Amino acid sequence: MASSSGERHSGSPMEANAPAVPPMDAKLMVATGRGDCQQLKDVVNKEDAGMMVVVMASSNTRPSVSAAASPPVAMHPLLHASASSGDWKGLTFLLNREESQADPTNKPSQEFLKSLQACTSGGNCTNGRLPTPPQASNDIEEGANMPLLLSPESLLEGVTIEGDTALHVVATHGDGHNFLKCVDTICAKGKHLMFKQNNKGDTPLHCAARAGNHEMVDKLIGLAIGPSRREESVDKIENDLHRSENLSTETPLNDVGRMGVEYLRMENDSKETALHEAIRIGHSPLVKKLLAYDSELARFPQEGTSPLYLSILLEQFDIAQTLYDQSKQHILSYSGPTGQNALHVAVLRSTEMTKVLLEWNKNLTMQGDKNGSTPLHFASSRTILSNHGVYPHPCISCFRVPFPRFKVLTEVLEDNGAPLYQPDNVGMFPIHVAAAVGEKQTIKLFVKRYPSSAGLRDKQGRTFLHVAVEKKKENVVRYACGNRSLAWILNMQDNNGNTALHLAVEAKNHSMFCSLFQNRQVQLNLVNVKGQTARDISVNKIPAILHYNQGTANNIFYALTLTGAMNGTCRWDHFLKNYKDIHQVAIDGKRTDLKNMTEATQTMVVGAVLIATVTFGVTFAVPGGYIADDHPHGGTPTLAGRYAFDAFMVANTFAFVCSTIATVGLMYSGSPMFNHKSRTFYISTAFYFMRTSITCMIVAFTLGVHMVLAPVAPRTSFVVCVISPLVVVWCKMKYWLKWLALAPSLCVRAGYIFTLGLLFPFIIVSSTIFEYWPVIFTFTWAAFGRRATHL
Incomplete structure (x- = not known):
């Protein structure tokens, strides 16, 4: 503990006019440890403390270098806990200890005293968690250094991490009698906190409205109005609210005073008033109450998200009607974010609200946002989301309530057709927007x-x-x-x-x-x-x-x-x-081509080798097995000489030969020993023979199953023969569908005789021969071989 003394110098003019005071030595006493606290208190009690400045600090606390750069003071945990729970007695004890001691009924609870002693006795005390010691003493004088030596003003300067003051906390967490008394206690020591904003710019009124605490809203507005006008204003508001659900423009405005109006119209960082918070939670009675206090509140902000825009965005259409009915002379803001107005969002939400807005203000149809888009641009862009892959399955869209977008378009066009000829900033008209999203019906309506x-x-x-x-x-x-x-x-x-x-x-x-x-x-x-x-x-x-x-x-x-x-x-x-x-054929084209060849070779060679392996193995494991060695022609296939068996063997041979050619071609195409032209030839032929080997393999499979099942299960054999060719059909399906789609166009452009009589027959015949010549040869040779055997 240290002390110092010095002479007192004159200060302000008021000090100069004050009565003469005999010179005294000023004393500065500092307690740096817990052991010095009691000694310092004894000195204060024994000596004249009139010229004494007492400072108590923890020994492990480092003072900040610059007061301007220091962070905001953290709210004391006891103050935070009391404000959150509505403990007005605890708040009174912290902020007005003399009053609490004078009135025994204001004495805080034992739980509060235990928490206080835990904090002042060196226990861990963190925001939101107050430790309780094993035993507590009713003597709260001992060790009560932190909360009691700080002035109420210093305590109230503390804020939470979000920048909330004690009044923010009270306004957020309750609406009952105890919370209202907390407001009185806090405002008695720091009424300026009513206008203080947190990190997001919210005042306590914003917090109360966000929580739907209508009594708290009344309390805060009443304190802002002042005691002279509070009772009269509240009586008028209550009479107005109970007289009619829909107030007319002839309802007398309540005089809430300049301070009350400024308080109601205070905006946070998002340029929103407390009215926005009431709309966001859908609290219609609170909206009516705020408008009853200030009938021009719906005009703010004049730029940004207006209360009307927010209510329509959230589909709170009854609140939107209230905003219009209770606004003075039905004048309110229609603005929205990024230059939009309320009609921009109404055309995306409701037909009825669109119609109502057009009755209120017909000029909305011509107003564009920051991109120059009018509400008709927005209505034209409205489409079924399932058409654009938003839903994972198209059937989900069947459970959606269809939006009557044509009624919206009709309402806007009937009111004013000029927006259809108004472009946005890039020159796109509503009909361009409808085309961009594929809204054919909208375009038909415009046309x-x-x-x-x-x-x-x-x-x-x-x-x-x-x-x-x-x-x-x-x-x-x-x-x-x-x-x-x-x-x-x-x-x-x-x-x-x-x-x-x-x-x-x-x-x-x-x-x-x-x-x-x-x-x-x-x-x-x-x-x-x-x-x-x-x-x-x-x-x-x-x-x-x-x-x-x-x-x-x-x-x-x-x-x-x-x-x-x-x-x-x-x-x-x-x-x-x-x-x-x-x-870029000269350089980059060849490089890209060679890269594509390499990638294609790696993919196709696996399939080619697999087909060659399967067909090679089938040659020595034919359907029907082999004749026993003790019979004539032992070791030969039992089904040899049949038409299906001969066709099977030829088809399997074609599959093996074509897949082998494809394998060799892929090996050559991937080898740098050949030039670019040769490698292109080899991979092209490999691709063709690869496709042909797949066709022959499917034919061999079908014939093999038919030989085994036909004698005992002819129906199953028939089904297999019908299903198996689907692989071949699928491989060429896209090709045929494209020509089929071109057929009507070619008939119109080139004539029916040329298209159906010459072109398509030529395409069908040439494509069939080119793609399926091994199949044709297979069945032809099997028939010829069987006939030659009989001859």
């Missing part, structure tokens, strides 16, 4: 009511058809191509000169190409700014390196060529150079 909207272009010169093709919305493309009234937009070109057909070929989308190709109004030979037609683009989409020659790009090229589509205006040598530049 039916306003036919000229079909030709609207965005900043890139795109119509809704261009957008639908780029976003691969096939249903919209089919609708546009099938609607005769939209023929005038089919050949519109964007800023790059591309029509919808150019973009469909560029996207290599077979379905959209067929829809456009089938419409004779679509021009095939229009050129873009690069001088390219759709056929030129189809050529560029065919890779110059190793690829599957029956892909979509090849089919589109064949279809355009068969119907007489022409090339563009570019010289052919320049076109070929550009083609090579696109695919």
